[in-house]
Structure formats: C-alpha cells, structure tokens
Amino acid sequence: MKKIHFVGIGGIGLSALARYLKKEKYQVSGSDIKETKITKALRAEGILVSVPHDSSNITDQDIIIYSAVIKDDNAELIEARKRNIITLSRKDALPLILKNKRVFSVCGAHGKSTTSAILASMVDGSVIIGAESKQFDTNMYYRVSNNIIFEADESDSSFLNSNPYVAIVTNAEPEHMEYYDYDYEKFYDAYRQFLEQASIRVINAEDDFLATLDTLEAIRLFPSRDIKERKTIIKNGEPFTSFILKDLGRFEVWGIGEHIAIDASLAILASINEVDLESTREKIKNYRGIKKRFDILSKSENYALIDDYGHHPTEIKATLRSVKRYANLMGFKKITAIWQPHKYSRTIDNLPAFINCFAGVDELLILPVWSAGEAIRDIDFAKEFAKYHPKFIDSVHRNGEFIEVLGEKNLLKDGIVIGFGAGDISYQLRGAC
Numbered sequence: 001m002k003k004i005h006f007v008g009i010g011g012i013g014l015s016a017l018a019r020y021l022k023k024e025k026y027q028v029s030g031s032d033i034k035e036t037k038i039t040k041a042l043r044a045e046g047i048l049v050s051v052p053h054d055s056s057n058i059t060d061q062d063i064i065i066y067s068a069v070i071k072d073d074n075a076e077l078i079e080a081r082k083r084n085i086i087t088l089s090r091k092d093a094l095p096l097i098l099k100n101k102r103v104f105s106v107c108g109a110h111g112k113s114t115t116s117a118i119l120a121s122m123v124d125g126s127v128i129i130g131a132e133s134k135q136f137d138t139n140m141y142y143r144v145s146n147n148i149i150f151e152a153d154e155s156d157s158s159f160l161n162s163n164p165y166v167a168i169v170t171n172a173e174p175e176h177m178e179y180y181d182y183d184y185e186k187f188y189d190a191y192r193q194f195l196e197q198a199s200i201r202v203i204n205a206e207d208d209f210l211a212t213l214d215t216l217e218a219i220r221l222f223p224s225r226d227i228k229e230r231k232t233i234i235k236n237g238e239p240f241t242s243f244i245l246k247d248l249g250r251f252e253v254w255g256i257g258e259h260i261a262i263d264a265s266l267a268i269l270a271s272i273n274e275v276d277l278e279s280t281r282e283k284i285k286n287y288r289g290i291k292k293r294f295d296i297l298s299k300s301e302n303y304a305l306i307d308d309y310g311h312h313p314t315e316i317k318a319t320l321r322s323v324k325r326y327a328n329l330m331g332f333k334k335i336t337a338i339w340q341p342h343k344y345s346r347t348i349d350n351l352p353a354f355i356n357c358f359a360g361v362d363e364l365l366i367l368p369v370w371s372a373g374e375a376i377r378d379i380d381f382a383k384e385f386a387k388y389h390p391k392f393i394d395s396v397h398r399n400g401e402f403i404e405v406l407g408e409k410n411l412l413k414d415g416i417v418i419g420f421g422a423g424d425i426s427y428q429l430r431g432a433c
Contacts, residue, residue, distance in 0.1 A: 003060065006030035007076050008067030009049060010039045012139055013153070014090060016128045017065070017097060019140035022047060023126075031057050031076060055079035062086065065093045068156060069373065091158035098148065098163040104270060105162040107152040107194065108170030108204075110315050111263045113290055115170055116151040118253065119267040121287040122280050125149050131309070132291040147274075155179060157190050160197070167198035168270050170263060172209040173314060178345055202270045204262060219269050223262050230261050234329050237299050239322075248272075251281055254289050257322035292426050294319060298401040304332065304416050305403060307429045311342035311422040313353035319420070324360060327416050334415030335360070338396060338403075340367040340425040344377040355384055362415070364388040365405070367395065370423025398431030 006018045009030025015038050022028045022045070029048040032039055043049045050057045058064070058079040064087045066077060080087050088096070104123060106116040113131040120127040121135055125147025132139050152159035155176040172191045180187040188209050195201050195216060203210045205220035221227075229250075230243040239256035245265050253264040264284065271280050289295065292309040299305070306323070310316040316339075323335055337358055341347045347354060347369065358364050366381055381392065395406045396419075402411040419429045 002062045003027040003029070004063045004065060005058065005061040005076075005080075006065050006067075007053065007074060008032060008070050009042060009047075010034075010036045011067045011069070012038070012132075013130050014065070014067045015042060016130070016140040017090070017093070018042065018047060019045065019138070020126060020128055020142065021097065023140075023142040029057070029061070058083065058085065063088060063093075063096075065090060091156055091161055094158060094161040095163065098150065098161075100146075101148045101163065102146050102165040103163050104147065104149045104166045104168070105152045105159065105164035105194075105198070106150070106168045106170070107154050107159045107162075107191075108168075109154070109173040109175040110312065110318070111170040111259060112151050113309075114255070114260070114293055115168060115263040115267050116149055117290045118264050118284065118287050119168070119270055120149045121285075122267065122271040122283040123147060123149060123274050129290075131293065134288040134290060135286055152194075154190065154194075159194050160190060162194075164194065164198040166200040166202065166270050166273065167195050168202045168266050169195065169204065169207075169210060170266060171204055171207045173207070175312060175346075177349065200270070200273055202266055204266065221262070221265050221269060223258070223265070227258075227261050227265055230258070232256050232325060232329060237304075237330070238296070239294075239326055239329075245269075248277060249281065251284060253284050254287050255294060255322075256326055257318060259318045260322070294322060297429060300401070302332070302415070303402070303413055304330065305401070305429065306416060306418040307426050308418055308420050309422055309426070310420045312346070313350050313357040316354075316420050317357040319418075320358070320360060323416055323418055332415040334362045336363040336365065336412055336415065336417045337361040338365045338367065338393075338417065338419040338425065338429075340419070340421030340423050341369045341379075342422040343372050344369055344374045344379065347379060348377065351379070351384065355387075358385075358388055361388070364390040365393050365396075366390050367393060367421070367425060370421060370425075372423070396425075396428050398429060403429065 004026050010032035018028050031050040031053050033052050035051050039049045055075040064080045106112045116129045117133040125145045127141040127149045129151040152162040201218035203218050226246050228244040233240045241260050242252045243261045244250050295307040297305045310319050393405050396403050402413040419425045
C-alpha cells in the first residue's frame with residue numbers, strides 16, 4: 001500500500017483527491033496551515049491531518065502531493081526532497097491518479113463545477129469536483145467504477161493532464177491569463193489540445209473561440225436555437241428551470257437562469273452516450289445545486305440570503321440576472337450585493353467589466369480584496385464604482401437568519417442579500433469556519 005501525503009490538504013481541490021485515493025486503498029495523510037471545516041471533516045473520515053505544516057510530518061511516505069499555493073520554501077517539501085521522496089504538484093499528480101480511468105473531464109472559465117455536478121447526477125462513476133455537491137454533500141463521491149466525473153482546471157493548464165475520455169467545455173473565456181503570460185494563442189491552444197485528447201467532445205458552440213473549431217469532430221450545443229421554451233418554476237421557494245433540448249424533449253433541473261440551462265444541456269449531451277434518454281431525464285432531478293453557487297442559505301416571505309462563488313464579472317452578471325428573476329417571482333423588492341474582490345490581478349484585468357456587472361442592484365457593499373497571497377496594488381474603488389454609491393465595509397457576520405455589518409446595528413433583512421467571492425466571504429455569510 002502506497003503512502004501519500006498531501007501538503008495543503010484543506011483546499012477544495014486537494015481534499016477531493018485525498019478522499020478519492022483513500023477510497024482507492026492508499027494510506028493518506030496531509031497537512032495544512034490552519035484548521036478548517038474541511039480538515040476537521042477529513043480527520044473524521046480517518047485521514048491523518050496535521051496543522052500546521054511541519055517537517056516532522058514527513059516520515060516514510062512514498063509520494064508527496066502539494067497544492068498550487070505551496071512554495072518551494074515549505075518545510076515539508078524541503079524535508080521530502082532531502083529524503084529523496086517523490087514530490088508532485090497537484091497538476092503533475094493527475095496522470096498518476098486518473099490513469100486507466102474513463103474520465104468525463106469538464107472545464108471552462110465558468111460553469112464547470114455546476115456542469116460536473118449535474119453530470120454526476122446522471123452518469124454512474126466517482127465524482128471529483130472543486131465544490132461540494134448538495135446531492136452528495138461532498139466534493140468527492142466514490143463509486144466502484146472505471147468512470148470518473150472530474151472537474152478539470154484550466155488555470156494552470158492541469159486539464160491537459162486529466163486523461164479525458166469525454167471532454168466537456170462550457171466556454172473558453174480568457175481567465176488566469178497571468179499563467180499564460182497574457183499570450184492568447186498559448187491560452188487557446190491549451191483548450192485545443194485538451195479537446196483533441198478526448199474520444200468524445202461536447203462543446204458550447206456559441207463561445208467565441210469554440211465556434212472557430214468547426215473542423216473538430218464534436219457534439220455541439222447552440223444554446224440560442226437548441227434550448228427552447230425555457231421557464232422558471234418555484235417549488236417550496238426553490239428555483240427550477242424547465243426547458244426543451246433539441247429534439248430530446250423536456251428536462252427539469254434545479255437552479256435558475258440561462259446559464260443553468262446551458263450547463264445542464266452540456267451535461268445531458270455528454271450523459272446520453274452512457275445512459276438511456278429517459279433515465280437521464282429522471283436522474284437529473286436528483287441534482288440539488290452545489291454549495292456556494294446560488295446557494296440559498298436562508299429564506300422567508302420577505303427575505304432570502306444567497307451565497308455565490310462568482311468572482312469574475314461574467315459569473316456575477318449571469319447570477320444577478322437569475323437573482324432578478326428570482327426576486328420577481330418571489331415578490332422581493334430589494335437586492336443587496338456584498339462583493340469581496342478576489343485577487344488584485346483579476347480585479348485590475350477585468351475592472352471595466354466589474355464596474356458594469358452590478359447594474360440593477362439596489363445596494364452594493366464592498367469588502368477588502370481577498371489577495372490570495374498577491375502583493376497589494378492600488379485600486380480606487382470609491383472612484384471606479386461611484387455610480388453605485390457603494391458602502392465599504394471590513395466584514396459581515398451572520399446574526400440569526402440575517403446578515404450584520406461589522407460595527408453596525410442594522411441588520412440586512414429585506415429582499416435578497418447575495419454575497420459574491422471566492423475568498424472567506426462564504427464563511428462570513430454562514431457564520432462558520
């Protein structure tokens with residue numbers, strides 16, 4: 001039995017791999033800089049987790065796998081290399097983990113977690129995604145199967161190591177361009193290579209780049225003509241989208257908005273290679289969303305609190321369209337957005353789009369930038385976002401069912417309150433670590 005140690009095991013991506021390998025009968029351990037809900041859960045599942053990182057955590061392991069945020073001066077990496085233990089980045093470990101598997105690999109700038117989780121509701125196989133599926137209540141669900149539904153990551157080109165049998169691309173909007181040296185040809189070529197590796201390809205053919213791949217054999221979704229009669233249904237305060245896909249009939253999926261119908265359609269087109277059509281139609285109803293994506297934390301007659309991972313302007317704009325639709329259907333009169341900008345580089349690279357993506361909100365609250373380790377850079381938020389008359393706040397916290405701004409007595413308790421960001425805003429909204 002091989003012993004594998006994960007440095008940075010508390011991350012959403014690395015924890016899923018650790019859980020999977022434990023189920024595959026590896027002896028798994030790991031470490032992280034601090035205790036979190038994930039590290040506690042891993043420990044409860046029988047994985048030895050140490051906090052914080054320390055050279056003493058490296059003993060007789062066969063392989064060390066580390067997350068992208070771990071640097072070469074990490075004490076555990078230094079110790080492992082002294083001992084000549086194999087050290088692999090998450091990216092470089094994927095061929096070891098996914099080899100000889102039938103991988104349904106889902107990538108794209110937006111919607112890959114949702115598409116992966118919807119696909120996992122229909123195709124039998126293990127599930128490894130960068131979010132927690134509400135259907136499975138985890139980011140890794142294990143089945144004894146050669147199939148793996150895998151959320152692939154384009155941010156460091158690791159999707160090229162995902163061994164795709166079926167490749168699904170939701171979109172190829174430029175993102176994480178710092179990794180690609182702001183070279184668009186290099187960026188798009190990575191997507192091209194990813195698709196070329198797969199036996200079956202499913203793409204959103206109305207994406208600007210994917211539309212140019214007209215000679216590539218693929219199952220193409222043209223959302224504007226293939227998705228028909230889309231409508232929103234509210235059941236017990238929960239939103240569902242009903243739509244007709246091509247000539248396949250009507251489907252119903254949890255969630256709201258055009259982007260949900262697109263993600264679900266891509267998953268359906270991938271699944272019907274494995275599952276008969278009527279089973280697909282029924283199984284998709286098991287999908288119940290994923291945590292942090294239009295995640296309704298609390299709701300009443302006059303109020304709803306929503307947590308959303310959106311940290312790119314395209315995601316925020318699409319989600320706010322859904323929020324406005326939900327508000328109209330529920331009779332809510334006000335929309336308050338709480339935004340935690342994620343990374344200085346992303347904010348600056350997309351500043352004009354960020355300035356426009358909050359159109360229609362009644363109140364905008366802006367938290368400090370979640371730097372993700374980046375050096376501080378100057379952004380004049382007050383000037384750039386002046387048209388929204390934003391309020392700048394240090395933090396928010398959960399007070400019962402409502403949200404309270406640090407230092408203020410007034411609760412946010414009317415209409416829809418939605419938080420956006422990939423930092424710690426989710427924990428602030430949920431009132432938990």
